[in-house]
Amino acid sequence: MSSTLIVGPDLPRATRPTWGQVTAGFIALLGAGIAGLLIGPADIPASELLRALADSLPFVDVSQELTETQLDILWELRLPRVALGAIVGATLAISGAAYQGVFRNPLADPYLLGVAAGAGFGATLAFVFAPGAAVGPIELVPLAAFGGALVGVGLTYGVGRTLGDRSNAALILAGVAVASFLTAVQTFIQQRNTDTLREVYSWILGSIGTLGWHEVLLSLPYAGIATIVIFLHRRLLDVLAVGEEESRGLGISTGRVRAAVVIAASLGTAAAVAVSGLIGFVGIIVPHTVRLLTGWSYRVIIPLSALFGGAFLVAADLVARTVMSPAELPIGVVTAFLGAPFFAVVMRSARRMR
Numbered sequence: 001m002s003s004t005l006i007v008g009p010d011l012p013r014a015t016r017p018t019w020g021q022v023t024a025g026f027i028a029l030l031g032a033g034i035a036g037l038l039i040g041p042a043d044i045p046a047s048e049l050l051r052a053l054a055d056s057l058p059f060v061d062v063s064q065e066l067t068e069t070q071l072d073i074l075w076e077l078r079l080p081r082v083a084l085g086a087i088v089g090a091t092l093a094i095s096g097a098a099y100q101g102v103f104r105n106p107l108a109d110p111y112l113l114g115v116a117a118g119a120g121f122g123a124t125l126a127f128v129f130a131p132g133a134a135v136g137p138i139e140l141v142p143l144a145a146f147g148g149a150l151v152g153v154g155l156t157y158g159v160g161r162t163l164g165d166r167s168n169a170a171l172i173l174a175g176v177a178v179a180s181f182l183t184a185v186q187t188f189i190q191q192r193n194t195d196t197l198r199e200v201y202s203w204i205l206g207s208i209g210t211l212g213w214h215e216v217l218l219s220l221p222y223a224g225i226a227t228i229v230i231f232l233h234r235r236l237l238d239v240l241a242v243g244e245e246e247s248r249g250l251g252i253s254t255g256r257v258r259a260a261v262v263i264a265a266s267l268g269t270a271a272a273v274a275v276s277g278l279i280g281f282v283g284i285i286v287p288h289t290v291r292l293l294t295g296w297s298y299r300v301i302i303p304l305s306a307l308f309g310g311a312f313l314v315a316a317d318l319v320a321r322t323v324m325s326p327a328e329l330p331i332g333v334v335t336a337f338l339g340a341p342f343f344a345v346v347m348r349s350a351r352r353m354r
Contacts, residue, residue: 015238015297017304025307029086032314036082039322042073049074076212084216085208085317086310088272089282091223093309095265095272096283097290097301098230101237102261103168106291110269110283112172113262114152117179119273121186122148123203127196128189137214141203142274146222149270152182153263168258205330206277208317215275226268230302233261237298279313279332281339286312289343312339 037049044066051064052074066074095110103112111117126133126144133140160174190197210216236257239247244254269283286309287301294300313331316338320331 015299017294017300021294021300021304022307025304025311028311029307029314032311032318033082033086036085036314036318037074037078039318040073040078041325042070044070044074077210080210080213080216081208081317082314083213084210084219084275085314087216087219087223088208088276088279089286089313090306090310091219091226091268091272092279092282092313093286093305094227094230094302095269097287097298097305098233098237098261098265099283100287100291101240101298101301102258102265103172104241106288107284109280110265110272111179111278111280113156113175113266114178114182115149115266115269115273116152116278117182117186118152118155119145119149119270120200120204120278121182122146122151123277124186124189124196124200127199127203128193131196131199138218142215142218145203145277146270146274148182149273150266152178153266153270155182171262202330203277204332206279206332206335207328208276208313208320208331209328210275219271219275222271223268226264226271227306229264230261230268233257233264234298234302237261237302238296241296241298277330277332279335281335282309282313285335285339285343 034046034049038044038046048064048066048070051062052066052071054060055062055064092110096108099108099110099112100106102108122144123141125148126141130140130144135143155178156171156175159178160171163170163174190200236252239250239252240254240257247254247257272279287305290301290304290308294304313335316334317331319338320329320334323329323334
């Protein structure tokens, strides 16, 4: 696997995001969020939406005329869904950028080390052996998926260490082996319990559907920890990009940096997958698009990936729940449908910029 970043030598090399870039990211996220709150089967006027949001702020008293039903839809359905989409999108994008920095390859994604296979395995076990079960207010499926994702990464690290080679290639190969094994076991269980196929595949294709704040509260602490750790290591990811020998020459423990970043990214990905299923493209498309447009520095890529990753998934979820209303498309289908051509356009634009 090549370790060369696909970045043209004449692309911008800024070491911190500009105010214009950050503003564009916030505008994209805010615009997608407001659209997600406004659009749906129940009509909520834009003016009343803004009044209701303002009225919820401390020390602000604004009269608004939304009915109790409209307020319930806003606070218990749409706002949690937008918040969850932003958290999952930002976490997957940051985790993808972190993996790409650690492995020095822009094609690495958050599912590289067995997170997806482990989560799918855990969710399948929950669907088959404990359908409808819950731990308090939280369904068992996201908890099982979260645990399975962590098990998958743990097995990958364990297998990688037994190979006696701590290189990136050994870890990636271990991830491929663990993912293949867990997928095979998952497939066997599904074949023995075909009555759960619909639920399993629906989960695998991804969804941001939520009936309250439980999923947001479940994922937020882990996503927050992962984001903080990756953000604090963004300068070291720039150093790793020049090569391991050069990094060691600068006094940096590449093994510790790699372990910290991979563990944090895997934890964040596991939390995202647990509440949304396996949503593809976000972890590759968003950070690589930011890289193509702004340059190689992870001090730029990490924060902008968070903003645009959240905006991208909120917008994709809006499409998923409205394009075939009242039915919903799996959000994984939407991210692939929107992401692939958008990525092609960005790559063409970046080539013209060289």
